[in-house]
Amino acid sequence: MSVKDDRPRRGRQAERSEATRSALVSAARGLFGERGYADVAAEEIVRAAGVTRGALYHHFGGKRELLEAVYREVEEEVTRRIAERVLEESAASPLAGMRRGAALFIEVCAEPEVQRIVLLDAPAVLGWDRWREIAAEYGLGLIEGSLTAAMEAGELPRRPIAPLAHVLIGALDEAAMYVARADDPAAAQAEVYSVLESLLAGVAEGPGLESLR
Secondary structure, eight states, rough: EEEEEEEOHHHHHHHHHHHHHHHHOOOOOOHHHHHOOGOOHHHHHHHHHHHHHHHHHHHHHSSHHHHHHHHHHHHHHHHHHHHHHHHTOOOOSHHHHHHHHHHHHHHTTTSHHIIIIIIIIHHHHHHHHHHHHHHHHHHHHHHHHHHHHHHTTTSSOOOOOOHHHHHHHHHHHHHHHHHHHOOSHHHHHHHHHHHHHHHHHHHHHSSGGGGGO
């Protein structure tokens, strides 16, 4: 007697499960981006997603875990958008690409949805350590790759890449936070561009802190 193959059924179940998860993330992203995490109830999310409250707790455990999934999606999208734009614009050199990428990061983080989810809600709700850990998963590799290319091109002195990448991603995150919390975001953005340009110029040309020992 043959055993019936249940793979098609399991495949359909997996598709429905993924569709439910995607619907929850999409609904939450729209609501969080528009009004903020604190002003959105779980009932609103499940109603907008067209699913049950039980589905929310089955897939995410609650609203906080759903915010983390939304934050991850936005972080991945931001990183991809920046990388694609830099490639499309064909920067003259790896260092020029880094400068453009830094400017694009600040520009994208000024978008209302990105600003609210990534810079305001995620660190407040998930905690600083978790927020930075997720941010590093997406942006750190891009920065490390850019630094490697610039060093190989002779535009940057050879230095340990990992600590330098962490310093730069920290500077970018803080710069974006500064703009997000400024009374005059446009003026703050202009200030930040100037500071980041000086920082990257220092990385390229400065003697380094070891000279101060």
